[in-house]
Amino acid sequence: xxxxxxxxxxxxxxxxxxxxxxxxxxxxGREAGLTLDTFEIxxxxxxVGVVVVTLVLTLTGKWHQVxxxxxxxxxxxxxAHFTGQNLWFYAVTVVPLAQVFxxxxxxxxxxxxxxPLMLGERMTRVRAGAALLGFIGILIVARPSPETLTPxxxxxxxxxxxxxLTAIFTKRLTRHESIASILFWLxxxxxxxxxxxxxxxxxxxxxxxxxxxxxxxIGLAGLAAHFCLTTALSLAxxxxxxxxxxxxxxxxxxxxMVIYGEELVIWTxxxxxxxxxxxxxxxxxAAGKLRPxxxxxx
Numbered sequence: 415x416x417x418x419x420x421x422x423x424x425x426x427x428x429x430x431x432x433x434x435x436x437x438x439x440x441x442x443g444r445e446a447g448l449t450l451d452t453f454e455i456x457x458x459x460x461x462v463g464v465v466v467v468t469l470v471l472t473l474t475g476k477w478h479q480v481x482x483x484x485x486x487x488x489x490x491x492x493x494a495h496f497t498g499q500n501l502w503f504y505a506v507t508v509v510p511l512a513q514v515f516x517x518x519x520x521x522x523x524x525x526x527x528x529x530p531l532m533l534g535e536r537m538t539r540v541r542a543g544a545a546l547l548g549f550i551g552i553l554i555v556a557r558p559s560p561e562t563l564t565p566x567x568x569x570x571x572x573x574x575x576x577x578x579l580t581a582i583f584t585k586r587l588t589r590h591e592s593i594a595s596i597l598f599w600l601x602x603x604x605x606x607x608x609x610x611x612x613x614x615x616x617x618x619x620x621x622x623x624x625x626x627x628x629x630x631x632i633g634l635a636g637l638a639a640h641f642c643l644t645t646a647l648s649l650a651x652x653x654x655x656x657x658x659x660x661x662x663x664x665x666x667x668x669x670x671m672v673i674y675g676e677e678l679v680i681w682t683x684x685x686x687x688x689x690x691x692x693x694x695x696x697x698x699x700a701a702g703k704l705r706p707x708x709x710x711x712x
Contacts, residue, residue, distance in 0.1 A: 462633025498576030
């Protein structure tokens with residue numbers, strides 16, 4: 415189906431918002447990580463999210479959409495997201511931001527591998543090839559060796575697996591639940607998870623005045639990023655949105671170079687390009703654009 419140019423332009427505008435939001439969250443996470451651990455960051459992020467979601471539900475009168483009949487699935491989804499987000503926040507404090515983003519882009523590859531087990535979807539040859547190509551990209555980015563394979567790199571790679579699980583559980587939830595319900599239980603459950611984990615030792619650090627704005631930015635940017643991405647996908651197909659989303663990698667690489675003096679590593683960009691190719695092949699296959707067309711013998 416042809417997408418009108420106006421809809422593509424709107425999707426590009428929303429994706430610009432997503433790119434700004436994801437990049438802002440990474441920088442804010444690194445700054446907040448100077449004084450708080452990842453569990454504390456997640457707690458305050460979720461608190462901001464609960465306030466925003468509660469306010470929106472109240473103003474729009476959509477509380478009736480928040481349901482309680484799939485709490486087990488909500489719990490699994492939010493535990494996976496909470497784990498992945500903690501790993502991500504740790505990674506952005508110790509690993510070059512471009513490398514973190516590149517490894518995060520492998521999440522769709524894990525969705526390909528896990529979907530047959532968890533969603534009953536068929537594993538095609540094209541998808542298997544895309545997954546293999548994605549892992550080649552991971553090896554190029556990580557360049558595993560005793561010197562380069564650090565805990566930060568391992569956590570950046572692992573967060574993609576948990577984000578993939580989050581996507582799979584979200585897909586199952588959206589068959590029955592509204593976005594309002596998913597977002598409410600996302601922020602509420604993760605606030606509880608955060609309080610339990612960061613308060614395990616009886617010591618929850620309060621943010622100082624310098625850190626507080628970064629935490630507010632993390633909370634707002636996290637919600638804005640996913641809202642912008644979802645809106646863009648509702649306006650244009652993934653084949654259009656995906657290349658735009660990928661531009662946040664060079665964007666964060668340039669920001670990290672300017673703000674933190676991080677070096678632009680050619681292997682990171684090359685590996686990321688391979689990972690992008692793998693994801694794009696999968697999208698084209700899902701859209702039926704790689705399947706041979708039947709000849710018209712009319």
